[in-house]
Amino acid sequence: MKIALFGFSGFLGSHLLCHLKFEMISVNMRQIDWNNSIPKNVEIFINLIGKAHDHKGTATENDYYFANVELTKHIFQEFVKSDSKLFIHISSIAAVEEFESESPLKEQANSNPVSIYGKTKREAEKWLLEQKLPDHKKVIILRPAMIHGPGDKGNLGLLYKIISKGIPYPLASFDNNRSFLSIDNFCFFISEIIENKDRIDSGIYHICDDEPVSTKTVIGIIKKVTNKKTINLSIPKILIQGIAKIGDAIPFPINTKRLKKMTGSLLVSNEKIKNTLHIKTLPVSAEEGLFKTIKSFKNK
Structure with a gap:
């Protein structure tokens, strides 16, 4: 089976290739003629291309729109012209919610993107869902929770x-x-979709580990890996929230939005895709995956 992979050089692509x-x-x-490099007998398109992080602080709204929407349109149009039967598009749970959800988010939840990243991911979803598909073709849109693994450059590394530097964690209250x-479970979901492509219908599917994990547990894993006995500070919530409001008005390491991302509960349900693909248990537990990722930071 031949699979066309878009975004092969990134974090997700490098793991999928392996x-x-x-x-x-x-x-x-x-490449100018990139569409001519796709063999006619490719059976599946996987679109991993997207812009999430702006570590240099130089990205514009147009940069996000181009990467997350326009390129998706170009890839999909090539998919429609091809003999390929399945288009797998990687969106994000940020297309639905970016800060808090005390109950596990299901696919039919109302969308509430806030950042330009979340908004452009949602716009790409809506555009794909509006397209008319030939009867023999399917489009699967995956909304992953925060993906992590060796090579990850996201918030876990921060x-x-x-x-690891022994700085007390101030948000223990x-x-x-x-x-x-985990990247292992992400790759497992992709593999299962490919192996069972006749069983799954077009639409949106949420993917995540089976168990949610608290920030305190993540910190405990970091301490175990680094052998650090850093203390946790239970500073009163009202004080932290007050400091965050100051950060809304002036440049400061923390503001209200960042505090919500760091301390809020954001739960996701993977029930739909597991039921569809008859998956009982994922290969890696949430804590096992986090331990593997955090251990990789130590080995850098």
Whole structure:
């Protein structure tokens, strides 16, 4: 089976290339004639292209729109012209909710994106869902919770740097639970969709680990990996929230939105896709996946 992979050089793409046991065609959209590099007999398109992080602080709204919407349109149009039967598009749970959800988010939940990232991911979803498909073609839109693994450059790495340096964690007064997705389980979901493509219908599916994990548990794993005995500070919530409001008005390391992301509960349900694909248990537990990721930070 031949699979066209878009976004092969990124974090997700590099892991999929190692994990999937199929003939992978890495498509470079920076080439002028990229569409001519896709073999006619490709059976599946996987779109991993997207812009999430802006570590340099130089990205514009147009940059996000181009990466998350326009390129998706171009790839989909090639999919429609091809003989391929399945288009797998990686969206994000940020297309639905970015801060808090005390109950596990299901696919029919009202969308409430706030950032330009979440909004452009949602716009790409809506555009794909509006397209008319030939009867023999399917479009699967996946909304992963926060994905992590070796090579991850997201927020887990920042938290690791703080705790590994012995800096006290100041938000221990907040109790929360968040859904994550280890890169191993992400690759497993993709593999299962490919293997069972006749069983799954077009539509949106949420993917995450089976168990949510609290920030305190994540910190405990970091301490175990680094052998640090950093203390946790239970500063009163009202004081932290007051400091965050100051950050809304002036440049400051923390503001209200960032505090919500760090301390709020954001739960995701993977019930729909597990039922559809008859998956009972994922290969890696949430804590096992986090331990593997955090251990990889230590080995850098």
